[in-house]
Amino acid sequence: KQEVTQIPAALSVPEGENLVLNCSFTDSAIYNLQWFRQDPGKGLTSLLLIQSSQREQTSGRLNASLDKSSGRSTLYIAASQPGDSATYLCAVWDTDKLIFGTGTRLQVFP
């Protein structure tokens, strides 16, 4: 049974820092991996999608990598800003559905 874990559970950093969020999954037979952002009281916003055959994807200050064989993905956020404060969720597409991680709550303070 696929399980997705995210570390750390919470992170508080000053503005301008580069940071890394980690995601691990137990079964490497995934179709793709997706990173989402959730703001309080809001739904999820898709940030990056990495196909199982890809190693990384980039969008602006965000870079996500995927190492399928070791069951890991990282989300790198460059030059963090207060507006990046949110909960970040990774999810793997496993057979027929998305399985979500436990989330990392990020706070970036000025």
Add this chain to the structure above:
Amino acid sequence: DTAVSQTPKYLVTQMGNDKSIKCEQNLGHDTMYWYKQDSKKFLKIMFSYNNKELIINETVPNRFSPKSPDKAHLNLHINSLELGDSAVYFCASSRQGKGGPQHFGDGTRLSIL
């Protein structure tokens, strides 16, 4: 203008009642989903529909009955509400059934008294 919209945003009701949540997407997507996010913020799929047809029923109690009158709508009806049903329910849609990026609504916060 909203891509995936859910109503109501908040729902407060008593145990034992029956309630419905509506979801509509204007993205032209074929697949729609219902997710439940519990008090620990863990998000888990409940149902998915593709072109009005049920694809996934993730061992959800049969008090929960999804209905898709057309591929732009997926409603969720809940009978005999229980305390454990308190959660945030999210609707989502995607163009392709497998692996496509999903677009989420803002959620319906259900509180059972």
